[in-house]
Amino acid sequence: MQNHATRDLIVGLFVLVGLATLAYLSLQVGGIEFGAAKRIALEATFDDIGGLSVRAPVRIGGVKIGQVSEIGLDEESRPKVTLAVDAGVAISTDSTAAIRTAGLLGDQFISVELGAEDETLQSGEAFTYTESAFSIDKLVGRLVHDAGVSD
Amino acid sequence: MWSTVWDQRGERLRVGGSTLESLAEASPREASSRPSDAPSVATGTVATGTVVSPDAFIELRDIRLAFGKREVFDGMSCRMRKGEIHLLLGGSGTGKSTLLRMVGGLQRPDSGDVRVAGHSLPEKSERELGEIRKGIGMLFQNGALLDSMTVLENVGLPLREHMRKSWPEIATQVARVLKSVGLEGVEGLLPRELSGGMLRRVAFARAIVMEPEILLCDEPFSGLDPINVTRIEDLLVELNRKLGLTVVVTSHHMASSLRMANQMILLRRGGCIAGTPEVLASSQDAEVTDFLGEDGRSYLARLHELRGGSAS
Amino acid sequence: MIGPIRELGAQVTAGVEGLGRVARFGGRLIAAIPRPPSRFGFFVRALFDAGVLSVALICLSGFTVGMVLGLQLYTTLSRFGAEEGLGAVVGLSLVRELGPVLTGLLVTGRAGSATTAEIGAMKSTEQLDGLRMMAIDPMHFVALPRALALTVAMPLLNGLFIVFAIAGAYGVGVWRQGLDGGVYLAGLESAVLFGDDVGQSLLKSLVFGLLLGLISTYKGHSCTPDAAGVARATTSTVVTASVCILLADYVITALWGV
Numbered sequence: 170m171q172n173h174a175t176r177d178l179i180v181g182l183f184v185l186v187g188l189a190t191l192a193y194l195s196l197q198v199g200g201i202e203f204g205a206a207k208r209i210a211l212e213a214t215f216d217d218i219g220g221l222s223v224r225a226p227v228r229i230g231g232v233k234i235g236q237v238s239e240i241g242l243d244e245e246s247r248p249k250v251t252l253a254v255d256a257g258v259a260i261s262t263d264s265t266a267a268i269r270t271a272g273l274l275g276d277q278f279i280s281v282e283l284g285a286e287d288e289t290l291q292s293g294e295a296f297t298y299t300e301s302a303f304s305i306d307k308l309v310g311r312l313v314h315d316a317g318v319s320d
Numbered sequence: 321m322w323s324t325v326w327d328q329r330g331e332r333l334r335v336g337g338s339t340l341e342s343l344a345e346a347s348p349r350e351a352s353s354r355p356s357d358a359p360s361v362a363t364g365t366v367a368t369g370t371v372v373s374p375d376a377f378i379e380l381r382d383i384r385l386a387f388g389k390r391e392v393f394d395g396m397s398c399r400m401r402k403g404e405i406h407l408l409l410g411g412s413g414t415g416k417s418t419l420l421r422m423v424g425g426l427q428r429p430d431s432g433d434v435r436v437a438g439h440s441l442p443e444k445s446e447r448e449l450g451e452i453r454k455g456i457g458m459l460f461q462n463g464a465l466l467d468s469m470t471v472l473e474n475v476g477l478p479l480r481e482h483m484r485k486s487w488p489e490i491a492t493q494v495a496r497v498l499k500s501v502g503l504e505g506v507e508g509l510l511p512r513e514l515s516g517g518m519l520r521r522v523a524f525a526r527a528i529v530m531e532p533e534i535l536l537c538d539e540p541f542s543g544l545d546p547i548n549v550t551r552i553e554d555l556l557v558e559l560n561r562k563l564g565l566t567v568v569v570t571s572h573h574m575a576s577s578l579r580m581a582n583q584m585i586l587l588r589r590g591g592c593i594a595g596t597p598e599v600l601a602s603s604q605d606a607e608v609t610d611f612l613g614e615d616g617r618s619y620l621a622r623l624h625e626l627r628g629g630s631a632s
Numbered sequence: 633m634i635g636p637i638r639e640l641g642a643q644v645t646a647g648v649e650g651l652g653r654v655a656r657f658g659g660r661l662i663a664a665i666p667r668p669p670s671r672f673g674f675f676v677r678a679l680f681d682a683g684v685l686s687v688a689l690i691c692l693s694g695f696t697v698g699m700v701l702g703l704q705l706y707t708t709l710s711r712f713g714a715e716e717g718l719g720a721v722v723g724l725s726l727v728r729e730l731g732p733v734l735t736g737l738l739v740t741g742r743a744g745s746a747t748t749a750e751i752g753a754m755k756s757t758e759q760l761d762g763l764r765m766m767a768i769d770p771m772h773f774v775a776l777p778r779a780l781a782l783t784v785a786m787p788l789l790n791g792l793f794i795v796f797a798i799a800g801a802y803g804v805g806v807w808r809q810g811l812d813g814g815v816y817l818a819g820l821e822s823a824v825l826f827g828d829d830v831g832q833s834l835l836k837s838l839v840f841g842l843l844l845g846l847i848s849t850y851k852g853h854s855c856t857p858d859a860a861g862v863a864r865a866t867t868s869t870v871v872t873a874s875v876c877i878l879l880a881d882y883v884i885t886a887l888w889g890v
Contacts, residue, residue, distance in 0.1 A: 183680075183788070187789065190788075199829060200824075251722055290796070421761075450769070453764070463758070466754075
């Protein structure tokens with residue numbers, strides 16, 4: 170082939186710009202972290218998880234510390250949720266995992282309310298205290314029911 | 321593979337230098353080593369183990385071929401001698417180009433055998449055909465130059481691909497080949513910037529740049545002015561006489577093709593009639609006389625006189 | 633009664649035969665990859681044709697699609713008082729579906745058709761036979777660099793499309809509708825995940841590129857060598873590749889698990 174310096178340069182630029190957009194999407198938008206902090210898996214069993222879904226965030230006081238990695242049923246057919254939580258966060262053994270709703274129609278997330286014990290939960294261990302989803306359906310149903318009773 | 325064929329046959333066609341060097345300088349060394357019209361080797365054994373007679377250097381046996389419902393060949397057979405110029409004649413649709421394509425391995429017959437230098441082409445894989453094709457140059461009717469590449473890249477492509485030469489080396493060699501077809505300073509042009517005649521000559525240069533043993537030319541003279549017809553003609557004859565190049569030409573340009581042909585093959589109704597120009601000229605076969613026409617026959621008669629009846 | 637059934641059978645047979653031929657063609661293409669000599673120069677050239685020449689179209693289309701998304705979704709979301717969700721909805725729909733699919737369809741029309749037309753024209757002017765007579769495999773010389781270039785160009789163009797679309801939606805949402813830019817970007821970044829969303833996007837565009845590369849070079853190589861044949865093959869590339877891209881999109885989405 171003869172010399173096509175200009176064309177080669179443009180093609181090189183094209184590849185670089187294309188890779189840059191993909192990098193932006195992966196790193197900034199997609200939030201991939203290189204050497205991401207290790208995560209531990211914690212379990213929590215609820216009576217009712219409402220509309221909680223996989224990938225829902227796990228927060229302490231509003232700060233994200235992990236996400237829901239798996240939802241299933243335990244041996245007694247109760248909803249069991251597995252949480253992937255940053256390993257560096259110390260969660261005392263008497264902490265509570267509560268399913269909360271962001272806003273009136275917003276997504277559900279798990280809020281961890283820390284307890285007072287010195288001992289912390291290790292990977293694979295389960296929360297002792299949990300608080301199930303608080304759904305508007307139930308709330309409305311209860312209000313209607315209460316209203317009926319009081320009449 | 322191709323070169324082995326020649327070595328085993330005890331003949332070396334590519335002696336030193338290139339074909340084109342010998343064209344330009346016409347060194348006696350080249351001339352003395354040419355095997356063309358010296359049938360000293362009667363038969364030879366090729367790599368395939370079959371015996372090749374120089375009489376049947378290219379041989380088509382009992383070829384049948386149909387394109388859909390149109391039958392082109394119906395049991396056609398012919399032989400072409402090594403180192404001779406063979407002229408394919410016939411009206412349109414008689415399969416002249418198809419025959420060339422079969423010899424080049426581009427077209428497989430429905431049945432029958434095509435043998436080139438002892439190799440049976442229909443049973444070869446595309447890769448094996450590639451090896452054989454390195455010894456065959458082909459000039460396509462409309463040039464078939466790669467239209468996204470310059471003249472230099474087009475003509476130099478086989479050198480680049482198979483000889484692994486550097487571009488400066490290739491440029492020198494390409495310039496020499498182009499000069500032999502009467503072109504200079506066109507290396508940087510794209511095929512679309514060339515005239516029809518120039519295009520044809522560039523394609524011709526590409527067909528001979530690898531110094532093939534066989535040259536297949538599909539209508540090499542159509543669209544050329546008389547000067548260039550003569551030039552290509554002389555070049556063909558020179559390649560043939562000096563280096564024993566076997567040439568197969570289809571042409572409508574009667575005068576020039578008749579002048580150089582050793583054998584004429586007239587294709588008709590699925591078969592063919594073959595013979596020297598003199599034999600065909602004296603043929604009483606209605607179809608032959610019809611095809612040659614009054615001009616052709618009178619030309620042949622004159623040619624016969626010119627050659628004094630001594631030419632083969 | 634027998635006629636239509638036989639017709640159906642013939643159609644099915646032809647279809648299966650066609651698939652078989654494409655598969656064999658693909659096999660030959662893959663087998664040609666490691667074979668020397670390197671065709672890097674041709675690959676760069678093909679990447680220029682398929683990629684660089686599509687950049688303007690992709691950027692413009694991406695930006696426009698983003699603007700439309702911004703306008704439509706903002707209006708809908710604001711009815712529920714959920715304008716803050718704009719970034720999330722725009723990002724997810726673009727990264728997962730609209731980016732790869734629209735890029736695939738646009739590149740099919742822009743570069744896939746051109747690839748088929750070029751190879752078809754080379755075939756009808758005996759350039760491919762010319763290569764074979766020079767003992768050069770047209771598959772290796774012509775089809776392979778082009779198919780690879782389409783495969784490589786597709787994910788890159790997909791990235792460009794998505795980024796321009798995100799910018800388009802930002803433009804409408806933030807400047808025209810008055811949404812806070814930080815809210816838009818935060819929604820976008822928290823909703824779109826690398827593994828599930830960007831990964832799926834990349835996989836899709838890579839598969840679409842492969843499909844388009846295979847289909848467009850196959851159609852060029854197998855066309856009837858005349859003007860009408862090239863025209864038919866070009867149309868066929870656009871139709872076949874578009875349908876294949878949409879089907880593959882469904883299959884990947886379904887297999888990935890939404």
